[in-house]
Amino acid sequence: MSSSSFILAEAPRSSDPRPSSLRIGTLSVVLVALALAGYYAYVSWKPKPAPKPDATWVRITQEGVLRIGIDPSFPPFEADDGKGNLSGLDIALAQEWVHDWSAQTGKTIKVQYVYTGFDGLYDALKTGQFDVILSALPYDPRRTQDVLYSHSYYNSGPMVVVRSADMTTKSWYDLANKRVGVELGSSGDSFARKWQNRLNYDLREFNTPKDALQALSSGQVDGVLTDGIAVEDFLHAQGGVKTAGNPLVDELIVAAVRKDTPTLLQEINAVIDAMKSDGRLDQLQKEWF
Numbered sequence: 001m002s003s004s005s006f007i008l009a010e011a012p013r014s015s016d017p018r019p020s021s022l023r024i025g026t027l028s029v030v031l032v033a034l035a036l037a038g039y040y041a042y043v044s045w046k047p048k049p050a051p052k053p054d055a056t057w058v059r060i061t062q063e064g065v066l067r068i069g070i071d072p073s074f075p076p077f078e079a080d081d082g083k084g085n086l087s088g089l090d091i092a093l094a095q096e097w098v099h100d101w102s103a104q105t106g107k108t109i110k111v112q113y114v115y116t117g118f119d120g121l122y123d124a125l126k127t128g129q130f131d132v133i134l135s136a137l138p139y140d141p142r143r144t145q146d147v148l149y150s151h152s153y154y155n156s157g158p159m160v161v162v163r164s165a166d167m168t169t170k171s172w173y174d175l176a177n178k179r180v181g182v183e184l185g186s187s188g189d190s191f192a193r194k195w196q197n198r199l200n201y202d203l204r205e206f207n208t209p210k211d212a213l214q215a216l217s218s219g220q221v222d223g224v225l226t227d228g229i230a231v232e233d234f235l236h237a238q239g240g241v242k243t244a245g246n247p248l249v250d251e252l253i254v255a256a257v258r259k260d261t262p263t264l265l266q267e268i269n270a271v272i273d274a275m276k277s278d279g280r281l282d283q284l285q286k287e288w289f
Contacts, residue, residue, distance in 0.1 A: 056131055057263040061101075064109050067130035068094055071118040076229070076288040077136035077253075086113060089288040090134045093153060093272075096280060100271045122146065125258060132257050132264065139252040148265045150255040151272045153281060157247030158188035161224040161231055163216060164242050169223060171245045172199070179204055181212035181221035188225030191248050210234060216241055227251070232289040 060066050070090065072080040078088040098109040114130040121133045125147065138156070139149055162169045169175060172191070176199040182189040184205045196203055204221050206212040209230035216224045217240045224241075231243055257265050275281040 051263075053263040054261045056258070056261040057267065060109060060131065060264070061105050061107060064107055065112050066094070066098055066101075066109055066132070067112045067114055069114050069116045069121050069124055069130040069133045070135045071116060071121065072113075073118075074136045076232070080115075089154070089284055090136065092284050092288065093275075094134055096275060096284075097268060097271050100274065101267060122256070125256065128258075131261070132255050132268070134255045137254055137256055139254045143256070146259070147256040148259055148262065150257070150265060150268045152252035152254050153272050153275075154253040154285065155247050155250055156227050156229060156253055157249040157251040158186065158191055158225045159228050159231060159247055160244040161213065161216060161226060161241050162222070162244055163219075164240055166222075166242075166244075169244050172225070172248060174244075175223045176200060178202065178222040179220070181206055181215050181224040183207070183209045183212055183226055183230075186226065187249055187251060188227070192225050213241060214238075229289065 070078055070086075072078045072086055072088075074088075076088050078086060078090045080086055094111050098111055102109045112130075114124070116124045116129070118135065121135060121137070122143065124130065125133050133147075136156075139152065143149075160169065160172050160175070172195060178201070180192055180201045181204045182192050184207060186209070189205070192201055192203055195201065204212075204215065206215065209224075209226040210233075212221070212224045212226055213230065213234045215221050217238065225248065228243065228247070231241065234241060255268055257268070272281070275284075
């Protein structure tokens with residue numbers, strides 16, 4: 001009787017002694033993670049649709065009317081000749097806005113002016129009596145919670161003014177140890193007082209910019225710190241003086257819109273920026289100042 005022998009075959013051993021990193025259920029988790037990563041990447045990089053234009057801009061383009069709040073009592077920015085005819089830098093700027101918008105939209109847009117006292121402009125804007133304030137409006141950081149300001153289109157900060165024959169004064173530093181005229185309480189006055197001790201200004205105070213500039217013209221002072229508008233008015237009336245350098249302090253003139261009109265603000269800024277680039281803004285300032 002032959003005997004049978006049984007040999008138990010040994011299972012082949014893996015050449016890699018490390019356990020597999022993928023266990024039961026791991027593959028599905030990895031696939032979900034990859035899917036989520038892909039989704040979030042898509043959401044992050046997908047171009048977002050342009051925001052819808054605000055209701056005010058829609059109304060302006062549909063009706064073809066831009067309503068501007070203005071106090072027409074501050075030439076050369078705006079003035080009424082008594083017959084309802086307006087002129088000035090702000091009036092010319094508004095015409096540039098609607099000219100560009102008309103070309104852009106293919107529909108004629110006109111300006112309607114709403115006369116409002118300067119002190120009431122912000123309240124009237126808030127209650128919707130007009131769409132934008134354009135009235136030699138200075139930028140006021142305290143108002144930024146209530147309105148949106150446009151890019152500036154004029155800097156009315158104080159300038160160094162000297163006689164036309166003065167070839168040495170280039171900045172306020174060059175007025176050291178000299179007689180400096182200012183309008184009492186003005187921004188030029190504040191600037192001069194900050195430098196008075198360091199530069200030894202002999203400060204002379206006047207009631208109006210015209211009085212200070214007249215004193216400069218007659219030789220009573222060596223320089224005046226006053227705003228560019230006052231200088232331009234004096235030059236038109238009399239002459240004999242000039243500005244030296246850039247404004248000493250930025251006092252930016254801007255337009256203002258309600259906070260719910262971001263599209264209108266965007267369109268205003270686009271025209272102002274284009275006018276700065278192509279020279280139209282400089283040309284208007286030369287025309288009115």
